[in-house]
Amino acid sequence: MKNEIVITTIIGRGAVCEGDFSAEGSVRIDGEVNGDVRVTGTLIVGAAGSVRGNVEAQSVVIGGEITGDVTVTEKTELTATARLIGNISTAVIVIDENAVFHGNCNMNQDVSGKRSRPVSRAIRAGKKSAKEAIEEALKEVEAANRADELSEDSKEPDQN
Numbered sequence: 375m376k377n378e379i380v381i382t383t384i385i386g387r388g389a390v391c392e393g394d395f396s397a398e399g400s401v402r403i404d405g406e407v408n409g410d411v412r413v414t415g416t417l418i419v420g421a422a423g424s425v426r427g428n429v430e431a432q433s434v435v436i437g438g439e440i441t442g443d444v445t446v447t448e449k450t451e452l453t454a455t456a457r458l459i460g461n462i463s464t465a466v467i468v469i470d471e472n473a474v475f476h477g478n479c480n481m482n483q484d485v486s487g488k489r490s491r492p493v494s495r496a497i498r499a500g501k502k503s504a505k506e507a508i509e510e511a512l513k514e515v516e517a518a519n520r521a522d523e524l525s526e527d528s529k530e531p532d533q534n
Contacts, residue, residue, distance in 0.1 A: 379416050387422050394427070403438070410442070421455045428460075436473075443477075 382399035385391055389405035400415035403423040410427040411417065417431040423438035433448040436456040443460045444450060450464040452473040461477040469475060 379418070381418070382415075385423070387420075419456075421453075434464075 379400050381402050383397045383401045385395075385401070385403045385405040385407065387404040391405065391407045392409065394409040394412070395407050396412040398414050400417070401411075401413045402418040402420060403411075403425060404420040405423060407425045407427065411425055411429045411431075413429075413431040415431070416433045416435065417429060418435045419425060419438040419440060421437040425438075425440045425442065428442040429440060429444045429446075431446055433450070434444060434446050435451045435453065436444075436458055437453045438455070439457040439459075441459045444458065444462045444464070446462070446464040448464070449466040449468070450462055451468040452458060452470060452475060454470040454472040456470070456473040456475075458473075458475045459477065461479070462475075463480045465481065467479060467481065
């Protein structure tokens, strides 16, 4: 069974909301919001919709335009018609081809919760070989530096 979004609020095409907007549940914006938007569920910005302000929601699907920062606890999706000028902070992001995104993205997933993978003997052997190669290269550089110092000392005329 597919997760269906039940939209509880719609800002229709041609509607203009001046000021901050907040709603419980999921919201679809096909009009214009000039202010911050805070939604407890999913926010859908339709292809004709626009938001000029920061957005906070559980998940976001952008088909229109947002000028502001987007903070999402779950998934952010930019469709092919999306235009986002601002930073994104989200757990999961999907950006379709031809979407416009200008800003930074912070994938704020909990890294500490990931389990570590066991290191195989082959990898350990590779690390040991790399370590030995580095040590050998450092010894060669040190030896070359000493040889250069000795040749510099032998070139200097004795001034006594």
